[in-house]
Amino acid sequence: MYEKVPHAGGVLKNYVAGEFIAGENLFANINPVDGSVINRVAEADGVTVDVAVKAARQALTGEWGRMTQSERCKLLHKVADAIEARFDEFVAAEMADTGKSFFQARNIDIPRGAANFRIFADLVTSQSSECFQTPTDDGRGALNYAVNKPLGVVAVIAPWNLPLLLLTWKLAPALAAGNTVIAKPSEETPATATLLAEVMHEVGMPTGVFNLVHGFGPNSAGEFLTTHPGVDAVTFTGESKTGSAIMRAAADGVKALSFELGGKNAGIIFDDCDFEEAVNGSVRSVFTNGGQVCLCTERLYVQRSIFDRFVAALKIRAEAINIGWPLDESTDMGPVISHKHRDKVISYFESAKAEGATVVTGGGIPEFGDDRDKGAFVQPTIFTGLPEDARIVKEEVFGPVCHIAPFDTEEEAVAMANNSNYGLAATVWTTNLQRAHRVAQQMEVGVAWVNTWYLRDLRTPFGGVKLSGVGREGGVHSLNFYSEPTNICIKL
Ligand code: NAD
Ligand code: 6OD
Numbered sequence: 052m053y054e055k056v057p058h059a060g061g062v063l064k065n066y067v068a069g070e071f072i073a074g075e076n077l078f079a080n081i082n083p084v085d086g087s088v089i090n091r092v093a094e095a096d097g098v099t100v101d102v103a104v105k106a107a108r109q110a111l112t113g114e115w116g117r118m119t120q121s122e123r124c125k126l127l128h129k130v131a132d133a134i135e136a137r138f139d140e141f142v143a144a145e146m147a148d149t150g151k152s153f154f155q156a157r158n159i160d161i162p163r164g165a166a167n168f169r170i171f172a173d174l175v176t177s178q179s180s181e182c183f184q185t186p187t188d189d190g191r192g193a194l195n196y197a198v199n200k201p202l203g204v205v206a207v208i209a210p211w212n213l214p215l216l217l218l219t220w221k222l223a224p225a226l227a228a229g230n231t232v233i234a235k236p237s238e239e240t241p242a243t244a245t246l247l248a249e250v251m252h253e254v255g256m257p258t259g260v261f262n263l264v265h266g267f268g269p270n271s272a273g274e275f276l277t278t279h280p281g282v283d284a285v286t287f288t289g290e291s292k293t294g295s296a297i298m299r300a301a302a303d304g305v306k307a308l309s310f311e312l313g314g315k316n317a318g319i320i321f322d323d324c325d326f327e328e329a330v331n332g333s334v335r336s337v338f339t340n341g342g343q344v345c346l347c348t349e350r351l352y353v354q355r356s357i358f359d360r361f362v363a364a365l366k367i368r369a370e371a372i373n374i375g376w377p378l379d380e381s382t383d384m385g386p387v388i389s390h391k392h393r394d395k396v397i398s399y400f401e402s403a404k405a406e407g408a409t410v411v412t413g414g415g416i417p418e419f420g421d422d423r424d425k426g427a428f429v430q431p432t433i434f435t436g437l438p439e440d441a442r443i444v445k446e447e448v449f450g451p452v453c454h455i456a457p458f459d460t461e462e463e464a465v466a467m468a469n470n471s472n473y474g475l476a477a478t479v480w481t482t483n484l485q486r487a488h489r490v491a492q493q494m495e496v497g498v499a500w501v502n503t504w505y506l507r508d509l510r511t512p513f514g515g516v517k518l519s520g521v522g523r524e525g526g527v528h529s530l531n532f533y534s535e536p537t538n539i540c541i542k543l
Pocket of ligand 1: 210211217235237238266273277290291294312313344345475515519
């Protein structure tokens with residue numbers, strides 16, 4: 052499959068004003084499985100970003116702006132069809148960039164990349180508008196209604212963990228609402244975004260509607276976008292501290308902001324849970340994608356009467372996780388995104404040990420005795436025994452790890468779960484219906500799952516509280532962000 056990686060050995064270009072362009076500045080795109088260079092990437096400089104913004108602004112009033120909503124949505128369906136037509140290329144590119152398993156890329160990331168375009172194209176056509184009959188002193192009255200206009204030029208800045216899924220999760224509603232965009236994928240994962248630019252070109256997206264710029268954050272494409280006066284809105288997914296930097300950069304232009312940020316998600320396991328389901332669900336919620344999903348559970352709280360049994364069961368399941376070559380169909384978990392990120396994850400493991408953690412399993416780098424030893428692999432890891440203020444219990448690691456602590460009462464579990472600066476997601480495992488509702492509603496998060504994890508209905512509100520984000524995505528929540536409702540008042 053890696054032989055089929057599109058552009059292997061070549062250069063991934065920017066896509067600006069309908070043309071693929073590369074300048075002098077190239078950076079290496081590394082495969083985390085063995086540290087090899089997949090291809091080189093053209094970093095967009097300030098001039099390239101400026102041309103992209105100007106093209107996007109011009110496109111707002113050009114062919115795209117003149118299209119009917121249904122014409123625009125037909126094009127978005129074509130984008131979804133074209134992603135599916137090149138499905139294997141997208142899967143190969145995503146796996147090479149991230150090292151994620153074939154199972155994950157084929158069953159989750161790439162299908163969602165296509166689905167995101169379909170759902171928002173369909174949803175926008177079924178949106179209704181508010182209308183009020185307003186009384187006036189002369190008795191004639193007035194009719195007040197709202198029309199949704201696009202926000203304008205939107206910068207979409209995406210992370211590396213679910214590259215196509217999270218880029219299109221923003222891009223699709225932005226386009227469905229009639230905006231034009233400049234997308235910046237993570238420097239770690241430029242490949243599927245480049246394929247998407249090719250798809251946009253193939254389906255005949257009008258010039259300037261979709262632009263792609265590659266690069267980094269500070270002093271690079273990310274910062275050039277967030278400070279550009281021609282950008283009306285920035286929609287960003289990534290680390291909370293990057294969110295703060297973008298908020299500062301965007302302040303001068305008073306740009307609209309939508310942020311999905313970090314998490315330190317808790318799972319609460321009550322002794323009245325379905326034990327097998329809770330163990331299965333927790334293995335998924337801790338270790339999926341090597342723990343590199345913002346929704347992954349890094350803190351587990353287990354009722355004391357089942358604590359030892361639960362820890363023992365989770366240890367067996369963690370040790371059964373097949374780590375290895377992403378291309379091998381039996382692989383559950385590939386490497387983490389990069390050697391730099393592996394160093395960060397391992398430094399958290401070392402700090403946990405220094406603070407007195409019990410290592411239930413893992414805690415280091417696996418040894419394979421083959422080429423995988425060159426890769427950024429990390430052992431699935433479980434710690435117990437740390438106080439609630441330990442670094443690894445407070446800070447987001449974004450790796451295959453959790454800390455498990457016991458609790459006695461429901462009140463204690465709720466307090467421990469909520470004792471975090473983050474507030475993205477929580478998971479509750481119980482068969483007591485009243486407790487399920489009661490506890491889920493007390494979670495200080497944007498998404499609370501009961502007896503499941505990462506079960507998505509794309510129409511539901513998605514986002515975080517506290518350091519985990521600003522605003523909500525999903526269904527009409529996304530469309531509302533990307534729209535400017537304008538009030539029309541007609542005196543009758
Ligand atoms: P990151 O914040 O380092 O980078 C994300 C993107 O922002 C990249 O494209 C990067 O180049 C760009 N960027 C970095 N600094 C910038 C700056 N100053 N100005 C403009 N752009 C800048 O995040 P990451 O390491 O790619 O992703 C992992 C993080 O993302 C984790 O914290 C994770 O929890 C979070 N995340 C959150 C969600 C969610 O939905 N809440 C989803 C996925 C990832
Ligand atoms: O599934 C989604 O729509 C979504 N936004 C997932 C976010 C995952 C974070 O890593």
